[in-house]
Amino acid sequence: MEGVSEVLMNIILLGAPGAGKGTQAIKIAKAYGLQHISTGDMLRAEMAKGTELGRRAQGYMQSGQLVPDDLIIAMIMERFDGLGQKGMLLDGFPRTVAQAEALDKRAKVDAVINLTVPEDVIMTRICGRRVCPACGGTYHISRDDPKICRACGGELVQRPDDNPETVKKRLDTYLSQTAPLVDYYAARGILHSVDGSISIEYGFMKISAILEKLKNR
Numbered sequence: 001m002e003g004v005s006e007v008l009m010n011i012i013l014l015g016a017p018g019a020g021k022g023t024q025a026i027k028i029a030k031a032y033g034l035q036h037i038s039t040g041d042m043l044r045a046e047m048a049k050g051t052e053l054g055r056r057a058q059g060y061m062q063s064g065q066l067v068p069d070d071l072i073i074a075m076i077m078e079r080f081d082g083l084g085q086k087g088m089l090l091d092g093f094p095r096t097v098a099q100a101e102a103l104d105k106r107a108k109v110d111a112v113i114n115l116t117v118p119e120d121v122i123m124t125r126i127c128g129r130r131v132c133p134a135c136g137g138t139y140h141i142s143r144d145d146p147k148i149c150r151a152c153g154g155e156l157v158q159r160p161d162d163n164p165e166t167v168k169k170r171l172d173t174y175l176s177q178t179a180p181l182v183d184y185y186a187a188r189g190i191l192h193s194v195d196g197s198i199s200i201e202y203g204f205m206k207i208s209a210i211l212e213k214l215k216n217r
């Protein structure tokens with residue numbers, strides 16, 4: 001195994017739901033020794049603990065809306081307080097220009113990676129997804145058995161918000177609120193677009209090429 005090359009960069013990963021952002025985030029954080037900060041994971045943890053923040057966030061997420069800026073910014077700033085000297089990979093934050101402005105007051109952003117995938121590909125990806133509640137395994141009806149978990153034999157289910165209506169709403173919300181971020185960072189010359197529709201490996205290869213170039217700058 002190759003050694004981790006730790007870098008002190010702050011990277012933002014942008015991408016619509018279903019673009020493969022979560023998978024790429026885990027790979028990038030591992031390869032570059034970055035602290036992976038996922039607002040989705042943080043919100044799910046708050047919901048599981050039944051906190052006030054979790055309950056408020058749940059209502060918005062279930063109806064396909066974005067959680068309001070003030071809730072997200074407060075949660076993220078508290079998380080930043082606990083970080084040591086390490087580069088960050090931000091996944092799910094910022095989602096709006098207001099959040100980006102709050103981030104600018106707190107940290108320098110070195111690069112923004114925008115994973116792009118056409119809408120029809122996203123619909124097929126998300127609506128065909130099945131998960132195993134027992135072990136957390138994720139499958140897709142295009143290449144896996146649609147009913148039984150390969151790993152543990154559990155019965156697979158479709159997540160309630162992985163249906164076409166909710167996905168369409170999530171995509172529309174994403175485009176109207178998050179797409180302005182693309183312009184925001186493009187204007188600064190730190191935006192890099194990567195085609196996320198080909199494969200995870202291809203996307204990761206392209207992202208690595210961008211980060212290697214930054215590292216050696």
Ligand SMILES: [Zn+2]
Pocket residue numbers: 132133134135136137149150151152153154
């Ligand atoms: Zn399973």
